[in-house]
Amino acid sequence: MSTIDWIVLFGTLGLIASYGVYKTFGQKSLDSYLRGKNTMNWWTIGLSIMATQASAITFLSTPGQAYESGMGFIQFYFGLPIAMIIISVSFIPIYYKLKVYTAYEYLENRFDLKTRTLAALLFIIQRGLAAGITIYAPAIILSTLLGWNLTWTVIFIGAVVIIYTVSGGTEAVSITQKQQMTVMMGGMILAGMIVIQLLPVSFQEALHVAGKMDKLNLVSFEFDPADRYNVWSGMTAAVFLFLSYFGADQSQVQRYLSGQTLAQSRMGLIMNGFLKVPMQFIILFIGVMVFVFYQFFQPPVVFNxxxxxxxxxxxxxxxxxxxxxxxxxxxxxxxxxxxxxxxxxxxxxxxxxxxxxxxxxxxxxxxxxxxxxxxxxxxxxxxxxETRDTDYVFMRFVMDHLPKGIVGLLFAVIFSAAMSSSASELNSLGSTSTIDLYKRSIKKEASDKHYLNSSKIFTAFWGMGAILFAIYASLFENLIQAVNLLGSLFYGTILGIFMVGFFMKWIRGKAVFLAALLSQALILLVHFRNGEGLFGFVWDIGFLWYNALGCLSVMLFGMIIQKFVKN
Incomplete structure (x- = not known):
């Protein structure tokens, strides 16, 4: 990269991180640290929610996925607005009424301590691993493209995130995410405009080329349980994933618990539901335009x-x-x-x-x-x-064909996305570890300052754990699918516990606890025997369906077990 690109890259990252530390330095209470003093307006909440989900993996993998397979991945998000409406009506009012710090506090109020602890542990396991992938995924790509040492790239991303997240808590995460989201979408839209300008054919002709090569096929109505992305999985299985991610995953719940009012939190969530689909459309469409570009300008044989x-x-x-x-x-x-x-x-x-x-x-x-x-x-x-190079397509194009300054901005987009998602994950892991485990079951009586400090320590601990995991991780088949798979293995069970709590009032703590354990065992069995089967019965389903299976099995097992146990 040129000198101006390095200035743009580090200048952007430095200003965002410094601003977050400056605005939130010296949080004085646990409440302000974990809920940001409930000062966030709806559009800050909406941007923060979008930035939490829009990790670096989104901007690295999604254009490459469109380059390779077209825009069908957009169907994954079709059920998102439905999920946001359900959460706004059912989940958020309960959280506000109970004035919880974490989503899992509700479960003790509704069931018992062991159910709360189980859900918190399931969240910590999957989110702790996901935090490592969130850092590792962009680090391996960026270290390759920039010629940096992978370990030091991981440490750089992780260290910057730890500094401002530990310093300012939830408020620092939300404030920096607002700036990061501006950089991310501004940079991607600018890149898309430049791609279209670089095409040697008209925009209409580019659409003809993309259409003839089946890259613009947005919707598939063919029902195939093994297909990860079609209308049916997007409007059913993915809805379960979104309900769990936005309704019961602390990394997202913590974003809207910081809202000024219930109405502000609802509006922020609805904003995410209706802007996320256009955002993903833009990113996928950029990938398609890169595909068209490379039909007229020779691409590398291998993009890595x-x-x-x-x-x-x-x-x-x-x-x-x-x-x-x-x-x-x-x-x-x-x-x-x-x-x-x-x-x-x-x-x-x-x-x-x-x-x-x-x-x-x-x-x-x-x-x-x-x-x-x-x-x-x-x-x-x-x-x-590593020979799978889909994740290198977009940034290779950026480095080879975009003007100076824009290259640095696009790298800042990737780093910003990595930091925004990682910050939310570490913030939520610190909160859950403190509120649901340490304060509730280990040290029940201590000062507010003690729990504030312990939350900072846990946040730093999980940050260092994510860095270590990232250093020793190996690249998955596709980064964006890796994160969705990891979530799908646990989200269904967690969502099932909450759905029983909200809508099946006759089921009590012991029944739902045993049902959750059975459900989680079932999901792991289905995953590890997927495509092979057991006892002569063979199944082959896309991992998005794990979310529906996990949720519904908790509800079913809970009904059956409740008939045989007494609480």
């Missing part, structure tokens, strides 16, 4: 440039050069076909369009074969090398 540079210096350099030459010829032929297709579209020659599309599909298959052969060489040269 570090691996191809190593290959070019290895004993496989000759084979790699031959494959690059084949790839270059393939690209040129493909480019000519696209130009010919645009002429056919212009003259409304449908038969010619179909003929050219068939040729392009054949060339695409050959292109994928060449890529696979290059990746095989990469693995021969380095058996532990």
């Amino acid at each position: 440039q570090v691996q191809t540079e190593k290959l070019a210096q290895s004993r496989f350099a000759g084979e790699y050069a031959e494959l690059e030459e084949r790839f270059s010829r393939n690209f040129q032929e493909n480019k000519n076909n696209y130009l010919e297709m645009l002429e056919a579209i212009k003259h409304e020659d449908i038969a010619k369009e179909q003929e050219i599309k068939s040729r392009i599909q054949g060339l695409k298959e050959e292109q994928q074969t060449i890529r696979s052969e290059v990746k095989e060489l990469i693995l021969k040269n380095d058996p532990v090398a």
Whole structure:
């Protein structure tokens, strides 16, 4: 990167973090530290909620996912507005009425201590692991692109987050997220505008190319339980995930518990529900436009440039050069076909369009074969090398084709996203550890200052734990799917406990506790035997359905067990 890019990158990050520390330094009470003195207005809450969910993984993986598979991932968010309305009506009023610090306090009031503790522990397990992925995911990509040491990149991201989160608590997280969200969306929209300007064809022609290559297929009505993203999973299974994430995950609950009033919190949540879908549409659409760009400007054979540079210096350099030459010829032929297709579209020659599309599909298959052969060489040269490079597509494009200053801004977007999500996670882990475990079961009587300090210590502890996890983690198949999978393994059970609490008043503590344990065991069994089955019964379902299965099984098991136990 150029000097101006480094200035933009570190200047942006430094100003945001410093502003958060300055505005919230020296929190004096546990209430102000955990609930931000209930001073947040609805739009700050809405931006904070969006920033918590919009991690660096969103901005790294989502454009690459659209580049590879099109915009079908948008269906994952179709059920979000429904979930936000349900939470606003059912969840938030109860939290405000009880004046809770964490969502899990309600569970002791409704059931008993062991149920509260179980839900808090399930949250801590999955969110603690997710915090490590949230830091690791951008760190491995950024360290590769910038040539930094991975360990030091992880430590840099984690340390900055720990400093301002420990210093100012919930208020610092919300204030910095407002600035970070501005940088994130401003940077992405600017990048999208530049991508469109760089295209050698008109915007309308770009849409034709994307459409003919099936990149603009937003909706799939085909019901397939194994398909992660279609209308049915988005409007059913994903609703359960969102209900649990926004209604029972402390990293989100803590965002709207800081609202001035119940109405402000509701408005912030509804704002997130209706702006998140357009935001994801924009990010996915940018990925599609990058795809179109690379149909007219030759892309790298593999977007992870570090691996191809190593290959070019290895004993496989000759084979790699031959494959690059084949790839270059393939690209040129493909480019000519696209130009010919645009002429056919212009003259409304449908038969010619179909003929050219068939040729392009054949060339695409050959292109994928060449890529696979290059990746095989990469693995021969380095058996532990990461060959899945979808997550490198967007930032590789940024570094190669965007003007100076904008490159630094886009890297600031990724770092800001990493810090915003990590801060919320650490803040919520510190709160839950203090309120639901330490204060409730370990040290029940102590001063407000003692619990304030313990919350800061727990926040720092989880921050250092996330850094250690990130240092020793390994890259998942796709970063954004990794986080959704991790949440889906636990969210269904947690949501089921809350749904029983809200809507099944006759079920008591012992029954729901046993039901939750059975449900969690069921979900883990379903996941680890998915695609293989057990006792001759085989199943293959997308992980989003784990959320519905976990929730409904807690409710079902709870009804059955309640008939045989007494509370």
